[in-house]
Amino acid sequence: MTTGDRRRAVGAALPAGTDAALVTNLTNVRYLTGFTGSNAALAVSRDGEAVLATDGRYDEQARAEVPDVALQITRTPAADLLRTLAASARGVAIDRRHVTLAMLDDLAAAAGHVELIRTDGLVETLRMSKDDDEIAALREACQITDAAFTDVLAELRPGKTEREISWRLLESMRRCGAEDAAFDSIVAFGPNSAIPHHRPTDRQLEHGDLVKLDFGALVRGYHADMTRTVVCGRPSAWQQDLHAQVLSVQERCRDAVTPGVAPVALDELARRLIDEVGPTLVHGLGHGVGLEIHERPFLVPNGDAAPLQTGMCVTIEPGIYLPGQGGVRIEDTVVVGSTGAEPLTQSSRELVAV
Numbered sequence: 001m002t003t004g005d006r007r008r009a010v011g012a013a014l015p016a017g018t019d020a021a022l023v024t025n026l027t028n029v030r031y032l033t034g035f036t037g038s039n040a041a042l043a044v045s046r047d048g049e050a051v052l053a054t055d056g057r058y059d060e061q062a063r064a065e066v067p068d069v070a071l072q073i074t075r076t077p078a079a080d081l082l083r084t085l086a087a088s089a090r091g092v093a094i095d096r097r098h099v100t101l102a103m104l105d106d107l108a109a110a111a112g113h114v115e116l117i118r119t120d121g122l123v124e125t126l127r128m129s130k131d132d133d134e135i136a137a138l139r140e141a142c143q144i145t146d147a148a149f150t151d152v153l154a155e156l157r158p159g160k161t162e163r164e165i166s167w168r169l170l171e172s173m174r175r176c177g178a179e180d181a182a183f184d185s186i187v188a189f190g191p192n193s194a195i196p197h198h199r200p201t202d203r204q205l206e207h208g209d210l211v212k213l214d215f216g217a218l219v220r221g222y223h224a225d226m227t228r229t230v231v232c233g234r235p236s237a238w239q240q241d242l243h244a245q246v247l248s249v250q251e252r253c254r255d256a257v258t259p260g261v262a263p264v265a266l267d268e269l270a271r272r273l274i275d276e277v278g279p280t281l282v283h284g285l286g287h288g289v290g291l292e293i294h295e296r297p298f299l300v301p302n303g304d305a306a307p308l309q310t311g312m313c314v315t316i317e318p319g320i321y322l323p324g325q326g327g328v329r330i331e332d333t334v335v336v337g338s339t340g341a342e343p344l345t346q347s348s349r350e351l352v353a354v
């Protein structure tokens with residue numbers, strides 16, 4: 001699928017009464033054009049014709065990255081595109097989630113007689129199903145993530161700090177070809193592993209600690225996301241039980257991923273399975289991944305009810321956390337295939353002892 005195909009899909013999805021979409025979110029602009037600069041807006045008409053606007057700093061970059069779209073250089077991309085559209089359009093779709101009050105004031109001043117029609121996730125809806133190029137980027141990002149996990153297992157020994165391991169993960173991913181880490185890596189030792197989104201500290205690894213690693217690589221703008229929990233030394237009985245419980249929930253939820261199942265139903269399944277063993281799931285079961293680390297569909301309570309479709313990429317990440325003691329989370333990035341979930345992250349999910 002080319003970016004031109006994506007722009008035509010936006011044109012086809014425009015609501016009644018609109019002649020064009022004014023796309024102001026940079027991730028959506030990137031999805032629709034390939035442009036990676038930090039200031040831009042894009043106008044897309046019903047037939048998929050488009051104009052990209054950016055400022056002078058990105059003139060050369062825009063011509064190189066987006067040779068197939070008309071370019072307008074301006075200091076105020078969104079307002080100027082709207083002014084151009086106002087010459088012929090009556091209704092222009094704009095996403096309510098991506099406009100600040102300041103931008104809305106500027107747009108209202110530029111709109112003239114054009115009616116601004118609010119949409120909600122027009123482009124994000126299209127972004128949910130990944131094409132082959134996107135899946136290839138995610139697959140590569142996940143392979144690098146797996147390689148970094150193998151690397152760092154050899155580094156984990158008593159005395160190492162969470163910060164050192166976090167740095168090592170980044171170094172390893174960059175060496176394997178990642179542009180960057182997909183997000184700040186979570187490295188949590190011992191009781192810290194019970195904090196779902198712990199930030200790495202100078203806590204040193206000790207014998208008997210659970211080690212929770214949640215990290216991923218960024219490749220061509222696409223985000224991998226994986227969590228593994230291992231143990232320093234021989235695992236105790238409670239650690240083995242906790243790990244086995246989470247692994248069982250994760251496997252059953254992965255098995256339940258199939259085209260046609262609602263994301264919210266998968267979250268409910270995880271919640272029911274974890275309730276059976278006692279604690280509650282304190283976060284959502286998972287989320288879509290792509291050009292953003294967290295994107296639709298969301299596998300959370302009150303999340304997306306629209307069913308999963310082939311080509312969607314989501315995480316499955318149940319966790320159980322025992323405050324003051326330790327926690328286990330196991331997370332994979334998976335792609336929804338015609339017969340079920342294909343895990344793109346493939347590191348061992350066993351309770352590895354380091």
Ligand code: ZN
Pocket residue numbers: 214215225226227317331
């Ligand atoms: Zn994660």
Ligand code: ZN
Pocket residue numbers: 225286287315317331
């Ligand atoms: Zn995640």
